[in-house]
Amino acid sequence: MxxxxxxxxxxxxxxxxxxxxxxxxxxxxxxxxxxxxxxxxxxxxxxxxxxxxxxxxxxxxxxxxxxxxxxxxxxxxxxxxxxxxxxxxxxxxxxxxxxxxxxxxxxxxxxxxxxxxxxxxxxxxxxxxxxxxxxxxxxxxxxxxxxxxxxxxxxxxxxxxxxxxxxxxxxxxxxxxxxxxxxxxKGTAMYTLHAHGIPSHAGLEPEKGANAILELARHFVHLDALNEPELGTTVNVCTMKGGTTSNVIPEFAECEIDVRFSTMDEAKRVENAIRSIRAIDERVNIEITGEINRPxxxxxxxxxxxxxxxxxxxxxxxxxxxxxxxxxxxxxxxxxxxxxxxxxxxxxxxxxxxxxxxxxxxxxxxxxxxxxxxxxxx
Structure with a gap:
């Protein structure tokens, strides 16, 4: 036909x-x-x-x-x-x-x-x-x-x-x-950074706290630097949450990272960089979850x-x-x-x-x- x-x-x-x-x-x-x-x-x-x-x-x-x-x-x-x-x-x-x-x-x-x-x-x-x-x-x-x-x-x-x-x-x-x-x-990957700090009163003893939100924020510039648009690679922090109330140094925070890539070499480069993140404030513990979802x-x-x-x-x-x-x-x-x-x-x-x-x-x-x-x- x-x-x-x-x-x-x-x-x-x-x-x-x-x-x-x-x-x-x-x-x-x-x-x-x-x-x-x-x-x-x-x-x-x-x-x-x-x-x-x-x-x-x-x-x-x-x-x-x-x-x-x-x-x-x-x-x-x-x-x-x-x-x-x-x-x-x-x-x-x-x-x-x-x-x-x-x-x-x-x-x-x-x-x-x-x-x-x-x-x-x-x-x-x-x-x-x-x-x-x-x-x-x-x-x-x-x-x-x-x-x-x-x-x-x-x-x-x-x-x-x-x-x-x-x-x-x-x-x-x-x-x-x-x-x-x-x-x-493009392939996709999603990661979540979890920060566990130490709570304290924000007015009376802030120095005794370890700020989980501040810890994650310190890594955002590093994450942004992983972008390679000419290679088709994008890395974006898309959500952020943490803390309990306005007068408490936040004990917990997490952010979600969206990664897109055109080659598996780029996927592995970004994943290695994310998994190598270490806490700047040694009192904070960072946990990294997530993975490459689609090649x-x-x-x-x-x-x-x-x-x-x-x-x-x-x-x-x-x-x-x-x-x-x-x-x-x-x-x-x-x-x-x-x-x-x-x-x-x-x-x-x-x-x-x-x-x-x-x-x-x-x-x-x-x-x-x-x-x-x-x-x-x-």
Whole structure:
């Protein structure tokens, strides 16, 4: 089927896709909400039953989160393409009252529609196309939809890495960047510095105290000096708390440090520097917790080749597809660390991720579905 024929096929499916997107967005599924996430998985199960054919799925229980779901389609002796996404959102139950699921000015609004429930529908529609038209993809398709991505994938990471280890390539359906796919992402790390000092009366005997807040503040300039923006490395103290009341030398303080990096060498440089921090006031004890959460997704030659395939595919139906490096991480970072080429940001164009004005552009739905399906069926 040509790109133009595929485009017309999805044009005929547009109303159904919008209806499906509305249904899944209406199911509120914040991270850590077991019932909500199971409800989304149940909805996906029902959609898979409608597709039928050469599809199977398994659910993996994630205590405290819900269920991960893995879909396997069009089996063969070829190594599979992995499609990656997640069912959880950042929006608490009730948020849809502030951003109702609705169509306005050519946009579909709703909590989690851009990040990334509408894109789950795109994945299912690609599977439906292959089954209905009997046009088998060039490789088997495995789909992993995790339920804890928005909180760092504490239970999903092992599944992501397990599925990626057997994959030829990976398409990640996180939001696009103004329509561009993401060919590299920074890695992330989070650290917390805890300072334990000695309390004393701030007016009567301040000299007997060891100020935990002051101790941490003395290290902020050192932490700021770790920034190397030309290398893509950022180090920021983002929260600070401590003390008990205004007339007591604070016994306790802590600060959280956000680190972003483009290479693992930079990640290790910053981590070594943070872990080498020692108290200036010897009466204060400093404890350091945290770690590297996601390695960087680097723009390798294999990633560039995958992007060029996507760009050429898009051009075949006059759809311009750019690329972008971004600071935020995704589960695609875990896949890239295993050496599997990753094309991220394949989600429908929109804006407002994690906000109450989140939306997708309806005009991009058909084009994105065409691009993805054509890539799978090259």
């Amino acid at each position: 040509t790109s133009q024929q595929l485009l017309k096929y999805f044009e005929s499916r547009l109303d159904h896709m919008i209806a499906s997107m509305t249904e899944i967005v209406e199911i509120e599924s914040p991270s850590l909400n077991v019932a909500g996430n199971k409800a989304v998985v149940g909805w996906i199960e029902s959609e898979l039953a409608k597709i039928g054919g050469d599809l199977s799925f398994e659910k993996k229980k994630a205590d405290g989160f819900g269920e991960h779901i893995i879909i396997r389609a069009f089996s063969s002796d070829q190594t599979p393409t992995l499609l990656l996404g997640h069912t959880d959102t950042v929006h608490p139950v009730g948020a849809k009252n502030d951003n109702p699921t609705r169509i306005e000015n050519g946009r579909l609004y709703g909590c989690g529609v851009f990040d990334m429930k509408a894109n789950i529908v795109v994945m299912l529609e690609a599977l439906r196309f292959c089954e209905v038209t009997k046009q088998r993809p060039e490789r088997p398709i495995n789909v992993l939809l995790s339920c804890d991505e928005e909180v760092g994938s504490p239970t999903g990471r092992l599944l992501v890495e397990r599925e990626a280890a057997n994959a030829e390539r990976c398409f990640v359906f996180e939001p696009s960047f103004n329509g561009s796919v993401k060919t590299s992402r 960087p997704m680097e723009r390798t030659n294999a990633v560039v080749a995958l992007y060029e395939q996507a760009r050429e595919t898009a051009a075949s139906f006059d759809y311009e597809l750019g690329e972008k490096q971004v600071g935020g991480a995704s589960d695609g970072n875990f896949v890239a660390a295993l050496g599997v080429p990753v094309l991220d940001g394949l989600g429908i164009t929109g804006d407002g991720a994690h906000t109450l004005h989140e939306y997708i552009d309806i005009s991009d739905i058909v084009k994105r579905a065409t691009l993805v399906t054509k890539m799978l069926c090259r």
